[in-house]
Amino acid sequence: MAVSAPPRPDVPPAPPARLSGSDRPPGRLTDRLFQWAALGAGLLVLVILGLIIYSTLDHSWAWFQQEGFGIFRDDWDPAHGQFGAGAMIYGTFLVGFIALLISVPVSVGIALFVTEVAPRRLRRPVIYTIDLLAAIPSVVYGLWAFLVLRQPLADIYSSVSSATGDIPILKTLFAEPSVTGLSYMTAGIVVAIMITPIITSLTREVFATTPTPLREAAYGLGATRWEMIRGAVFPHSRGGFVSAVMIGFGRAIGETIAVALVVGSVQQISPHVLGPGDTLAAIVANQFGEATGVYQSALIGMGVVLLAFTLVVGVSARYVVARYDRRMGAVS
């Protein structure tokens, strides 16, 4: 999955219209049919995306109608017919940011390890190993985190909370740690592990396309490896790196089952990152089974909101790549 697409050639030239004399090649019709089939397959993407948006909007319209812009307020109370999704939107972004905070440094480190530090022979095994992280199903991550990870984390949280009891901003952030370990932070940690393979893979590809002349120029000037990385690899990869981070963020906000099991399921906006919360994807997975009427519309609607955020993030990632590509294009 290349982040900055390889330089796209013009459409391959069409074959000459006629060949030798009467030797009519069979297949003008097949050629046409094939072309239409390929076009149809491509259009399928449009159709499916359109259907997704239409169908989910249709079934969530009742919620949008009832709440209007109230969908953003922090008041999720099905018992009294209140369906404000503010806390879930907040939680989705918070968990996503925590995941990025943890995952990005690690991913960049691994990517650099593969492209710059590791001996050639080790590269493939290292890549395979990181891929295995991506192969673990989300449900296994969630269950492991719930059964194994949360209790040690709970102890860590209470230590951190008491240690930062007097420091101004940190004391609010780390106040009221979850006794059970279920929290925004735990969800963020699990999601970080889950998105590391994709950010690593994308970043690795970008780093690897640093032109050799650029690297050699740095070494020629006497740079250490780290200085070469800072001076050649990083500047070249800025656009692709930002795009990789945004794609990772898009994946992070879409994580469902693992988050549903460990985020704590409390639908209130809270600054305490060590305490429980909820996200858009998690609440849909958790509460859909019992929801009917407007309640169900609200859950489907939150899926639509999540989809909208994902689309925005995806579009922005693309835009960033295009901008940086243009910039770098002027250079090389």
Next chain:
Amino acid sequence: MRRSLTRACAVVLAALALPVLAAGPVAAAKKPATTTTVKLQSTSLSGDGSTFQKGFNDVAIGYFKQLQKGVSISYQATGSGQGRTDFMNKVVDFAGTDAPYPASGPAPTDPFLYIPTVVAPITVSYNVSGVSGLKLSADTIAKIFQAQITTWNDPAIKADNPSAKLPSTKITVVHRSDGSGTTQNFTEFLVKAAPTTWTLGSASTVQWPASTQGASGNGGVAQLVSTTDGAVGYVDFSDAVAGNLTYAAIKNSSGKFITPSTKSAAVAVAGVTPNPDLTYDPINASGAAAYPITSPTWIMVYKTQGDAKKGAAIKAFLNFVLGTGTNQGQKLAATVDYAALPKTLLGKAKTAVNSIIVPA
């Protein structure tokens, strides 16, 4: 001569009468068996809905299959709400629910039946080191779950337990993260029994305070409660027993503290008159020995079946579930910590099942 003839006739008549008289009770004892010994045609039924009844349904289906090997029945615990939705949209053949269709929402257009099957208590399970035999009143429970009481040695808890030694451990409230009929029935108890104290209302999910924790499924709640000192949560009885949890005795409407058990749940149901459609509400029921947080549950089925094979199968299965013979539904209930229905309600349920119309 005449006397001996009369005597002989009497003996003959008695001899003839005996088998006829005996046949009555024998036939009656055999009757539950006859509804299931008729071999049903091979078919498959699918149902979904309440998680609460899954433990019982699994066992009933398992034993029913031993009698009717050609019938495959699947029950998926998706939640009462989805059960009601799927049943209304005819995505499933039958559905399980812990609550009837709300009056204000959509309901199936074709006539259908609520068949009560079993009942069971919802426990308030806790884990406080050194404390057992806790008694709780509805007001206290409401305050605990609304985070108005934050430590175990709070005066309100002490008032319910005058002789207990309560530590100052912080209370950790555990609720369900997934929407649940259990949450709905538990909160309904608080609405009924502590109307001025409990403000969060009753639904499959309520707006729990920020200091509480949510876990997925009864299993998740049980896991959290059993591994956290000071934790308290509401768990279905059969899962609380399986998880070896300690649960509290709850004050009922007669003022007595009752421990949850299949017996006390049955008493609660016996004290309630069901509606004509067999919906009923045993929560906070009257009765000195009634457990106040008793959850009802029903299987919903359409009155007129469209498919002959499926209709016959579902009728036979429901009769089995309501059967009182050995290894039949009502007797199996206790083996998995559910309570059988009291006689009158059971009779009405059987009548309802027999009114299901199956095409020839």
Next chain:
Amino acid sequence: MTTTAPTLGLTPGHRSRSRRIKNVIATFFIVLAFFVALVPLVFIVGYVVQRGSNLFSWDFLTQPPPFSARLPGGGMGPAVAGTLIITGAAALMAIPLGVLGGIYLNEYGGKKPLARVIRFLAEVMTGVPSIVMGLFVYTFIVLNTEQKNALAGAIALACLMLPIVIRTTDQMLALVPRELREGSYALGSRRARTIRTVVLPSAAAGIVSGALLAVARAAGETAPLLFTVGLVEDHTNWSLVHGINSALPLEIFTNAKSLFPPAQDRAWTAAFTLILIVFVFTIVARLVTTFFGRRTAVL
């Protein structure tokens, strides 16, 4: 040069101590990053193996579970078959369509506006959360056909896989050199024939690898199957359309939370099975690229 590279302040030929130290520290953290990522991998896989490998057997893969969660024994036969059926059907739908779509984008579309739009939307669609796919199939298909079955789940998974396969195919085809195509045309082939006989085989390794990775991802998904497939437990349902089906992620999710140890054991063995399946697909995908792939592709 118009780059904004930081000035390095280098004097040729002399590396000061502080520069060398910084280099060592940086290298240390870079290597550390890899091991940091290894830690959860080892722990999670270790946990699954520890809890799940005991019951793993042929019987486990083929027998249904006992009728009650309290009873030991049995297996996850219906779920294993369900995963194979659903993922298989999804692959059958998504891979041919995805490859065709990728062919359109690279061979016929190029820079034309329609192709640009489709390419953009395909990339955006790879980010659609799996729960949204599940909701879409539930509202659009399950409610309208009034049934849950394996096909509904397969469609949800296929929608997840399709954009991935399209993008991978598009990129792999773009790496095939122009000269190959031109040579084929010079010999008299039409475009479709060229694609079929020259371009596709050349890009095959990358396309196959991408397809396998997409399948691996689909096999592990839970959310799209939650409301669409149902959960049959007493027998294996080999039918795509008749009746509810099952899948390993669903069974794991349902049973791991159970309070009965036998059900938990079955859930973790199912997790072990699922990870095995996904690992195998992932590793085969990588091996295909290694042994059959073009060396021009970036590592």
